[in-house]
Amino acid sequence: MNTEIIYDINDENLDRAAEIIKNGGLVAFPTETVYGLGANALDPLAAKKIYSAKNRPSNNPLIIHISDPADAEKYCFTNELYYKLAKRFMPGPLTVILPKKDIVPYAVTGGLETVAVRVPSSKTARSFIERSGVAIAAPSANLSGKPSPTKAQHVILDMYGRIDMIIAGEDSQIGLESTILSLAEAVPKIYRPGKVTYEELKEICPDILISDAVLHMHTGRPESPGMMYQHYAPKAKVTIIDSDDKTRTAFLINKTDCGILCYDEDKELLSMPYSKSLGSKSEPLEQAKLLFARLREFDENDDITQIYAPMPSDKGVGLAVLNRLIRAAGFDVKEL
Numbered sequence: 001m002n003t004e005i006i007y008d009i010n011d012e013n014l015d016r017a018a019e020i021i022k023n024g025g026l027v028a029f030p031t032e033t034v035y036g037l038g039a040n041a042l043d044p045l046a047a048k049k050i051y052s053a054k055n056r057p058s059n060n061p062l063i064i065h066i067s068d069p070a071d072a073e074k075y076c077f078t079n080e081l082y083y084k085l086a087k088r089f090m091p092g093p094l095t096v097i098l099p100k101k102d103i104v105p106y107a108v109t110g111g112l113e114t115v116a117v118r119v120p121s122s123k124t125a126r127s128f129i130e131r132s133g134v135a136i137a138a139p140s141a142n143l144s145g146k147p148s149p150t151k152a153q154h155v156i157l158d159m160y161g162r163i164d165m166i167i168a169g170e171d172s173q174i175g176l177e178s179t180i181l182s183l184a185e186a187v188p189k190i191y192r193p194g195k196v197t198y199e200e201l202k203e204i205c206p207d208i209l210i211s212d213a214v215l216h217m218h219t220g221r222p223e224s225p226g227m228m229y230q231h232y233a234p235k236a237k238v239t240i241i242d243s244d245d246k247t248r249t250a251f252l253i254n255k256t257d258c259g260i261l262c263y264d265e266d267k268e269l270l271s272m273p274y275s276k277s278l279g280s281k282s283e284p285l286e287q288a289k290l291l292f293a294r295l296r297e298f299d300e301n302d303d304i305t306q307i308y309a310p311m312p313s314d315k316g317v318g319l320a321v322l323n324r325l326i327r328a329a330g331f332d333v334k335e336l
């Protein structure tokens with residue numbers, strides 16, 4: 001398939017992108033979290049094309065993207081809590097799960113009776129959605145299993161030749177996917193942590209749970225099917241080192257042929273051949289922004305077959321970094 005890449009983001013080009021959506025095609029577009037791979041959310045055939053372009057299992061449901069929180073009424077049954085959350089966090093990196101209306105095809109929800117809804121804060125994304133005149137179903141624009149794309153170049157590498165258009169816009173400011181909160185359960189539950197934290201959500205809804213699947217390998221069917229698969233993985237094996245900094249440095253200092261993810265503060269490790277910093281140890285937002293790009297950079301070097309990473313904090317945005325890293329590691333954590 002011929003993929004058109006748009007570097008110049010102007011009205012005319014966004015209208016052309018919207019036209020592709022109206023005609024049942026696929027367009028990758030930037031958002032503040034990660035790049036999305038969009039299709040008309042009301043067109044089951046278009047949704048099916050997303051699954052084949054990504055090699056994604058078809059029981060893994062898609063998030064639908066709208067440009068205004070009130071548009072959710074067309075697609076799902078909202079409630080008071082939805083509007084409280086919308087007032088505080090939308091547009092932004094929060095996805096909410098609600099019971100779906102009939103208009104949303106099962107091809108989009110992976111057969112579920114619920115649908116995930118999000119209003120991105122990226123101006124390019126919202127303008128593109130508005131022009132399309134319909135909700136846009138979009139998973140992250142990576143091949144299934146790869147780290148999510150945070151730069152246009154990542155999307156081009158994974159999707160060129162598989163989709164109609166790539167809107168090559170800005171780098172994703174946040175760098176990890178949205179927080180997913182289900183309002184379709186008796187007690188609201190976080191299915192996936194993100195920039196909107198547990199602590200912040202608790203201010204709006206004091207009763208809130210975190211799904212077990214966030215930090216643990218799931219054996220049964222998790223609430224969020226996307227948590228089932230090993231995810232976000234680079235080609236090399238990833239191992240998380242759970243220890244104090246001194247012990248981690250002592251363990252890694254001779255591993256000159258391994259990829260080493262560390263922090264700005266890890267001066268000794270940073271002088272090793274294949275080490276990369278995730279930013280400051282005390283800045284989880286910086287770590288969030290860099291994680292997927294760093295994992296992809298290791299992919300560019302075929303000599304690296306093993307990557308070691310530190311254990312992120314499980315507080316605030318740290319929980320989101322930990323959730324992604326532990327999946328990239330296939331839950332391989334080495335305690336020292």
Ligand code: TXA
Pocket residue numbers: 031033034035036037060061062063095097109112114115116118138139140141176177178179180191223224225226227
């Ligand atoms: O930041 C984001 O959310 C990005 C950008 C593009 O908006 N999108 C994204 O989509 O991360 P994706 O498909 O890579 O991840 C969506 C996750 C999956 O784990 C899926 O299982 C879950 O959302 N999900 C979607 N609809 C659901 C539903 N109705 N019930 C439970 N989980 C759902």
Ligand code: MG
Pocket residue numbers: 139140148
């Ligand atoms: Mg994804």
